[in-house]
Amino acid sequence: MDLSSILTELGEEREHYFNAVAPPIMQTSNFAFKTVAGLRAAFADEMGGYLYSRGLNPTVDILRKKLAALDGAEDALVFNNGAAAIFAGVLAHVKAGDHIISVRDPYSWAQKMFDVILPRFGVTTTYVDGRTLAAFESARRPQTTFIYLESPNSWSFELQPLADVAAFARAHGIVTLLDNSYATPLYQQPIPMGIDLCMQTATKYIGGHSDTLGGVLTGTRERIRAIFESEYLNIGSGVSPFNAWLLLRGLRTLPARLERITRTTGEVLAFLQGHPKVASVNFPLDTSFPQYELARKQMTGACGLLTFTLKDGTVDTITRFCDALQHILMAVSWGGYESLIIPKCAGIPPADFDATNPVHQWIRLYTGLEDSSYLIGDLQQALDKI
Ligand SMILES: Cc1ncc(COP(=O)(O)O)c(C=O)c1O
Known part of the structure; x- marks a missing residue:
């Protein structure tokens, strides 16, 4: 239909x-x-x-x-x-x-x-x-x-x-x-x-x-x-x-929001991939994603969630980066109008944090409906502080 x-x-x-x-x-x-x-x-x-x-x-x-x-x-x-x-x-x-x-x-x-x-x-x-x-x-x-x-x-x-x-x-x-x-x-x-x-x-x-x-x-x-x-x-x-x-x-408004989020996420993704302090970015419809071919086969699009790691993936640096964000809110969930960030380490007891495990270093970003320049500016200034 x-x-x-x-x-x-x-x-x-x-x-x-x-x-x-x-x-x-x-x-x-x-x-x-x-x-x-x-x-x-x-x-x-x-x-x-x-x-x-x-x-x-x-x-x-x-x-x-x-x-x-x-x-x-x-x-x-x-x-x-x-x-x-x-x-x-x-x-x-x-x-x-x-x-x-x-x-x-x-x-x-x-x-x-x-x-x-x-x-x-x-x-x-x-x-x-x-x-x-x-x-x-x-x-x-x-x-x-x-x-x-x-x-x-x-x-x-x-x-x-x-x-x-x-x-x-x-x-x-x-x-x-x-x-x-x-x-x-x-x-x-x-x-x-x-x-x-x-x-x-x-x-x-x-x-x-x-x-x-x-x-x-x-x-x-x-x-x-x-x-x-x-x-x-x-x-x-x-x-x-x-x-x-x-x-x-x-x-x-679902189609209109997804269209907008998809576009903005692409721009934020490109910014993160090009930033010298970012070690890796994980997004299913990016050609670097290990299951990219399967993603292309099964999905006609991907939305606003991605994860990334910093080159300095200590809890201290991840914390300083997230705390420095001025517009992107730190909260669980996703899919709303507002961009959100959540570091995986917040759910891991400090004694269990494994600095060699990239999964522990993941920072999940959800791109909402804001302008990409607004979000990129916020990420940039927080990255400048680490
Ligand atoms: C992948 C996934 N499935 C299911 C749920 C559960 O949905 P709800 O929070 O509406 O109970 C969530 C919530 O965060 C989720 O992220």
């Missing part, structure tokens, strides 16, 4: 709300019925209409339709944040005794679920270097029911060969879930590649303004319905109508 029509028309029923251009926030917890027969039908099929906003809600539904279409999927569920979408997507497909294969270093709360919560229920996880299919083949056990992917990873940008992993999983009856947060549906389409469940945190690019959280799962109608009728309703982590409205508002 045409991108413009998804963003401006799909799911909008303006004639039902006074032809208002922006949809109303249907801020209601419940929906009334005129007849017992109507109530009975809603009990029998909660996905068939509106009963209670822990399930479906009209404002949320507009967003669901658009997000499913953007992924080329049959249906979508929108959660209160990305971590909840991951949790429901995984929980829906494992039982005691099952085995999961996860790509190494997934998003931290996915890893905590694999390491802390699921083992309590007899579900084990093997982490693999997912750059080749062979790693998944050798990790598979008869009990493997689920493969968890994140491509690109939001720090290392490591990719998995998605079509190959999806075909392998299907051949063995294994369900796949991919965290597509980095690329967004505009730059990577996992569902047509054979991935079963596509997840993204809408907190980042979909919301786009750092003022709300959200998470998305898309897949077949049947799979999404099964998750809705169990984990979604039971955990109760669906997005609120107001947050759905903010996400809808963000979605309208």
Whole structure:
């Protein structure tokens, strides 16, 4: 479906709300019925209409339709944040005794679920270097029911060969879930590649303004319905109508923001690559990236996240550089209007910092909507101080 029509028309029923251009926030917890027969039908099929906003809600539904279409999927569920979408997507497909294969270093709360919560229920996880299919083949056990992917990873940008992993999983009856947060549906389409469940945190690019959280799962109608009728309703982590409205508002400008961010990131990337105090820059669509060819094959674009290291990669120098920034904010997250920086060493206890490990030296930069000259000027003056 045409991108413009998804963003401006799909799911909008303006004639039902006074032809208002922006949809109303249907801020209601419940929906009334005129007849017992109507109530009975809603009990029998909660996905068939509106009963209670822990399930479906009209404002949320507009967003669901658009997000499913953007992924080329049959249906979508929108959660209160990305971590909840991951949790429901995984929980829906494992039982005691099952085995999961996860790509190494997934998003931290996915890893905590694999390491802390699921083992309590007899579900084990093997982490693999997912750059080749062979790693998944050798990790598979008869009990493997689920493969968890994140491509690109939001720090290392490591990719998995998605079509190959999806075909392998299907051949063995294994369900796949991919965290597509980095690329967004505009730059990577996992569902047509054979991935079963596509997840993204809408907190980042979909919301786009750092003022709300959200998470998305898309897949077949049947799979999404099964998750809705169990984990979604039971955990109760669906997005609120107001947050759905903010996400809808963000979605309208997603292509324009990504276009701008892509351009600015290229300029910032070139500046960092040419700076004598910068040792390395990591960005999936740069020709120096080790999996550049795969990135070009799977993704039509890359957004605003990159990592770099300084030639003097001590904690002291990294700290002085980050502390010296005057405009780029130091904060977690990404995908909003504002540029952000986060040094990996801030999450590593000083005694564990390994000065010979480039990963420990990573500084992650997110390029927002500011002018590139504004950002480059800020980076330049901070680099001058080290
Ligand atoms: C790659 C990735 N996946 C998932 C999430 C979780 O999203 P949320 O913060 O909306 O729960 C994040 C959040 O930072 C993320 O970076």
